[in-house]
Amino acid sequence: MKISKLKLINFRNYETLNLEFDDGLNIIYGENGSGKSNLVEAIYLLALTKSFRLINDKLLIKKDCDLTTVEGKVVKKNDSSKFKVSITTDGKKVEIDNNKINKISEYVTKMQIIIFYPRDTELINSAPAERRRVLNIEISQIFKEYMILLSNYNKILKQRNAYLKQLYLYGNASREYLDILTRKLVEYGKRINKYRQEFINNINLKITDIYKKIFELGDLKIVYKSNFNKTEKELLDIYRKYYSKEMAVGKTLIGVHHDDFEFTLDGNKLKEWGSQGQMKNAILSFKIAEVELINEILKEYPILILDDLFSELDAKKILNILNLLDNQVQTFITTTELKSIPKEMLQKSKIFAITNGIAKEEKYE
Numbered sequence: 509m510k511i512s513k514l515k516l517i518n519f520r521n522y523e524t525l526n527l528e529f530d531d532g533l534n535i536i537y538g539e540n541g542s543g544k545s546n547l548v549e550a551i552y553l554l555a556l557t558k559s560f561r562l563i564n565d566k567l568l569i570k571k572d573c574d575l576t577t578v579e580g581k582v583v584k585k586n587d588s589s590k591f592k593v594s595i596t597t598d599g600k601k602v603e604i605d606n607n608k609i610n611k612i613s614e615y616v617t618k619m620q621i622i623i624f625y626p627r628d629t630e631l632i633n634s635a636p637a638e639r640r641r642v643l644n645i646e647i648s649q650i651f652k653e654y655m656i657l658l659s660n661y662n663k664i665l666k667q668r669n670a671y672l673k674q675l676y677l678y679g680n681a682s683r684e685y686l687d688i689l690t691r692k693l694v695e696y697g698k699r700i701n702k703y704r705q706e707f708i709n710n711i712n713l714k715i716t717d718i719y720k721k722i723f724e725l726g727d728l729k730i731v732y733k734s735n736f737n738k739t740e741k742e743l744l745d746i747y748r749k750y751y752s753k754e755m756a757v758g759k760t761l762i763g764v765h766h767d768d769f770e771f772t773l774d775g776n777k778l779k780e781w782g783s784q785g786q787m788k789n790a791i792l793s794f795k796i797a798e799v800e801l802i803n804e805i806l807k808e809y810p811i812l813i814l815d816d817l818f819s820e821l822d823a824k825k826i827l828n829i830l831n832l833l834d835n836q837v838q839t840f841i842t843t844t845e846l847k848s849i850p851k852e853m854l855q856k857s858k859i860f861a862i863t864n865g866i867a868k869e870e871k872y873e
C-alpha cells in the first residue's frame with residue numbers, strides 16, 4: 509500500500525501541510541529540529557492512532573492550538589480510502605472515508621506501517637515490557653482478533669489480581685471463583701501465546717537470510733520466552749500449585765503478561781555479548797522481516813519509515829535494504845543532509861526539504 513497524499517493541520521510544528529508522495533522512495537531532509545520526525549510521526553499516527561515516541565497525544569497538537577487533524581489518502585491494490593485522525597484536548601477520533609470507527613482493532617488493521625528509528629536499537633537491552641509492547645503493536649496491525657484478546661486478557665488479569673488481593677487481605681477464600689478466573693486467563697493467554705509464537709516462527713523463517721544479505725555472516729534468530737508454552741491442563745496444574753504463593757503476594761505470578769523474546773546470533777544471546785552494531789543490525793533485520801511477513805499474510809506491503817537511518821548506517825547498507833525489498837515498498841527516509849545519499853537513490857526519489865515546519869518539494873539535479 510502507499511500513502512499518496514498527506515494533509516496536516518496544526519500538527520506539532522506544522523500549521524498546514526499538503527504533500528503528495530512518491531510511490532517508491534521519499535527523502536525528507538532538513539536540519540535538526542526542523543520537523544522531519546514530526547512528518548513521519550504523522551504518517552505513523554495515521555496508521556496506528558498513536559505516536560511511536562511514547563508521548564501524550566496532546567503534545568501532537570501544535571502549541572497554543574486545541575485541535576490537530578492528520579489526513580491521508582491510502583491506495584491499496586484494489587481500493588483507496590481516506591484515513592483521518594483528529595485529536596483535541598478532550599480525546600481522539602478516527603475515521604475512514606468519513607465514517608467514524610469506534611473499534612481501534614478495526615482501524616489499525618486497515619493500514620500497516622513499519623518504522624525504524626534510532627531509539628529502536630535500545631530494544632534488546634530494554635525491559636521486557638518494552639519488547640512486549642512492540643510485539644503487541646506488530647501483531648495487532650495484522651490480526652484484528654489479537655487486540656481484542658489482549659484487552660480481554662488484561663481485563664481478567666485485573667479482576668484476578670483484585671480477587672487475590674482480597675483473599676490476601678480478608679482470607680475469605682473461595683477457590684472456586686479463583687478457578688473460574690484462572691480458566692479464563694489460561695484460555696485467552698493460550699490464544700495470545702499462539703499468535704506470538706507463530707509470529708516469531710514466521711519472522712525466524714526470514715530474518716536469518718535478511719541479516720546475512722544486508723550485514724554479515726551469522727545466524728540471527730529470535731527466541732520467544734513464555735511460560736505459556738504448555739497445554740491448558742499443565743497450565744491449570746501450575747496455577748493450582750501457585751495459588752498460595754499468589755495469595756501471599758496478592759497478584760498473578762505467571763501468564764503471558766510476563767512474556768519476552770530475545771535475539772541470538774549463532775546461538776549466543778545478543779544482549780549479553782553482541783556489539784552495539786550487531787544489535788542495531790538485528791533490529792533492522794527484524795523490521796525488514798516484518799515488512800516481508802506483512803506482505804505474505806495480507807498480500808500488501810506496509811509503508812516503511814526509516815527515521816535518521818543515515819546517522820546509524822552507511823549508505824551501502826541502506827541501498828542493500830532497499831534492493832532487498834525490490835523497491836516495491838513505499839519508503840520514507842529522513843536525513844539531515846543529502847550528501848551521504850547515493851546519486852542513484854536521489855535520482856529516483858521525491859525529495860522534500862523541511863525548514864521550521866514548512867516542506868518544499870525539490871528537484872534533484
Ligand SMILES: Nc1ncnc2c1ncn2[C@@H]1O[C@H](COP(=O)(O)OP(=O)(O)O)[C@@H](O)[C@H]1O
Nearest residue numbers: 520521540541542543544545546567569570571
Ligand atoms: N506541539 C508542538 N507544537 C509546536 N512545535 C512543536 C510541537 N512539538 C514539537 N515541536 C517542535 O518540533 C521540532 C522537532 O521536530 P522533529 O520533527 O522532532 O525534528 P527533526 O527534524 O530533528 O526530526 C522542535 O523544534 C519542537 O519545538
Ligand SMILES: [Mg+2]
Nearest residue numbers: 544545546816
Ligand atoms: Mg528526528
